[in-house]
Amino acid sequence: MTLLEVRGLDAGYGDFQALFAIDVDVAEGETLAVIGANGAGKTTFLRALAGQVPIRAGSVVFDGTDIGAVKAHRRVGLGIALVPEGRMLFGSLSVRENLIIGAHAGREGRWNLDTVLDVFPLIRPLLNRPSHVLSGGEQQAVAIGRALMSNPRLILLDEVSLGLAPVVVKSLYEALPALSEGGATVLLVEQDIGQALAVASRVVCLLEGRVSLEGRPTELARSDITAAYFGMPAGTGSEAAG
Amino acid sequence: MEWLNAVVQGIMLGGLFALFATGLSIAFGVMRFVNLAHGDLAILGAFVAVSVTSGLSLNPFVSLVVVVPIMLAAGYAMQLGVFNFTISADPLPSILVTFGLGVVIQNALLETYSADSRGLDVGSIEVESITLTDAIAIGWIPLITLAAAVAVLLGLQAMLSRTSLGRAFRAVSDDPATARLMGINDRNLYAVAMGIAFATVAIAGVFLGIRQSFGPTDGPAQLLYAFEAVVIGGLGSVWGTLVGGLLLGIAHGLGGQFEVSFGYGSGPLLGHLVFLAVLATKPTGLLGRRDA
Numbered sequence: 001m002t003l004l005e006v007r008g009l010d011a012g013y014g015d016f017q018a019l020f021a022i023d024v025d026v027a028e029g030e031t032l033a034v035i036g037a038n039g040a041g042k043t044t045f046l047r048a049l050a051g052q053v054p055i056r057a058g059s060v061v062f063d064g065t066d067i068g069a070v071k072a073h074r075r076v077g078l079g080i081a082l083v084p085e086g087r088m089l090f091g092s093l094s095v096r097e098n099l100i101i102g103a104h105a106g107r108e109g110r111w112n113l114d115t116v117l118d119v120f121p122l123i124r125p126l127l128n129r130p131s132h133v134l135s136g137g138e139q140q141a142v143a144i145g146r147a148l149m150s151n152p153r154l155i156l157l158d159e160v161s162l163g164l165a166p167v168v169v170k171s172l173y174e175a176l177p178a179l180s181e182g183g184a185t186v187l188l189v190e191q192d193i194g195q196a197l198a199v200a201s202r203v204v205c206l207l208e209g210r211v212s213l214e215g216r217p218t219e220l221a222r223s224d225i226t227a228a229y230f231g232m233p234a235g236t237g238s239e240a241a242g
Numbered sequence: 243m244e245w246l247n248a249v250v251q252g253i254m255l256g257g258l259f260a261l262f263a264t265g266l267s268i269a270f271g272v273m274r275f276v277n278l279a280h281g282d283l284a285i286l287g288a289f290v291a292v293s294v295t296s297g298l299s300l301n302p303f304v305s306l307v308v309v310v311p312i313m314l315a316a317g318y319a320m321q322l323g324v325f326n327f328t329i330s331a332d333p334l335p336s337i338l339v340t341f342g343l344g345v346v347i348q349n350a351l352l353e354t355y356s357a358d359s360r361g362l363d364v365g366s367i368e369v370e371s372i373t374l375t376d377a378i379a380i381g382w383i384p385l386i387t388l389a390a391a392v393a394v395l396l397g398l399q400a401m402l403s404r405t406s407l408g409r410a411f412r413a414v415s416d417d418p419a420t421a422r423l424m425g426i427n428d429r430n431l432y433a434v435a436m437g438i439a440f441a442t443v444a445i446a447g448v449f450l451g452i453r454q455s456f457g458p459t460d461g462p463a464q465l466l467y468a469f470e471a472v473v474i475g476g477l478g479s480v481w482g483t484l485v486g487g488l489l490l491g492i493a494h495g496l497g498g499q500f501e502v503s504f505g506y507g508s509g510p511l512l513g514h515l516v517f518l519a520v521l522a523t524k525p526t527g528l529l530g531r532r533d534a
Contacts, residue, residue, distance in 0.1 A: 101409055104424045
């Protein structure tokens with residue numbers, strides 16, 4: 001079943017248009033990775049889905065309903081949760097409060113403080129700390145946990161690995177299957193292609209605001225991905241990436 | 243002993259200043275909103291109490307049961323209907339709009355109640371006091387005012403730190419865009435905050451009206467004291483508001499000791515000087531947050 005259907009999506013900030021006629025389908029239960037270079041429009045795409053960036057044209061249909069005009073604060077109740085780039089924890093709230101506030105307008109479901117802490121045991125001893133004293137990896141775990149607390153049907157992960165040590169990124173990615181098993185469809189944006197390909201069941205590549213490639217990681221040639229990523233003619237990618 | 247009495251009376255007066263400052267502090271803390279009509283709203287609250295006490299034959303203290311909900315609803319509606327449209331990265335629209343609102347309130351009060359001074363009569367308790375020593379006595383009204391200020395601020399602190407509403411206030415204050423991702427309707431929350439701000443300033447207005455006579459154009463002076471209390475204590479800080487109010491009150495009390503040589507304005511003058519000294523040396527206020 002198609003959970004999210006994006007058709008002809010244009011979006012941007014002020015005079016700057018970041019996305020051009022994006023068509024993307026996300027099936028329920030899959031893990032879709034959106035990859036692309038800096039400035040390709042990945043974050044704008046997620047922010048448009050979460051309602052943080054207004055859409056200028058096209059449609060976003062979530063579970064059969066066009067949500068293009070639905071305000072950001074109402075989308076979490078529908079089952080869309082965004083883990084924003086840079087974590088964006090609430091600095092004056094404790095870790096526990098940051099998690100609890102994730103359930104503020106969320107849905108009923110299997111995720112609660114206990115089940116989230118089971119997936120991210122590293123934050124259990126930190127619950128009463130102010131969130132700003134945490135390391136980047138701990139903050140990212142809290143940010144993902146906060147989104148899970150709303151029991152999302154679709155969880156949007158923006159640059160989970162950004163600025164984190166490889167070992168921390170690895171442990172965060174190891175938690176992703178638990179998200180899917182918990183019933184969430186995962187849409188993740190990632191600059192780290194290797195990481196994205198390893199976990200995704202399908203990949204969409206953006207180039208300068210347009211979809212440049214789409215397919216299953218197992219069916220895509222490395223050279224095609226590199227070409228789509230950097231915007232070079234197919235076949236030249238492998239040399240460039242080498 | 244005379245000086246100690248000045249400090250004690252200053253602390254009592256500081257309770258009133260803290261009550262005035264609370265609403266300003268809430269509006270700034272939650273949404274970085276500067277309300278220049280705040281003093282006029284206090285006077286409006288006092289005049290609403292005049293109507294309620296005469297219309298329903300209530301004691302002014304009891305009239306709070308009616309006045310506070312009226313002002314809370316007015317604050318909620320004003321934020322949803324007007325103030326929310328002025329909130330942006332640019333503080334100028336909100337400053338201009340609330341300045342205009344202050345003028346509107348003053349003129350509406352002049353039209354409705356005339357320019358005569360009024361007072362709220364609570365009976366003999368107005369002149370009763372507790373004698374501590376031969377030289378120091380505490381009036382019941384100032385004491386009740388201080389108690390009310392402490393109670394309001396304690397309640398506010400408990401709400402902010404322990405309830406889901408308070409958590410949402412703090413989240414929106416930190417980062418409204420991310421708060422929306424949590425399903426928090428920031429605009430509605432701003433309206434709740436402004437309702438609370440109006441309610442607290444109405445309490446302050448009623449206590450002002452019990453303490454002294456007031457007229458439709460007395461608001462701006464009250465705004466000045468409220469601002470000074472908030473800046474001394476620290477913008478957006480609950481305890482800072484209390485500390486700021488008390489320090490400003492003590493300054494007024496001590497300054498009053500110089501009335502013989504410097505005239506009637508010596509109390510407020512020392513208050514202004516303390517305010518300027520804090521602004522010059524610690525612009526975030528004594529208990530202010532670094533980001534405020």
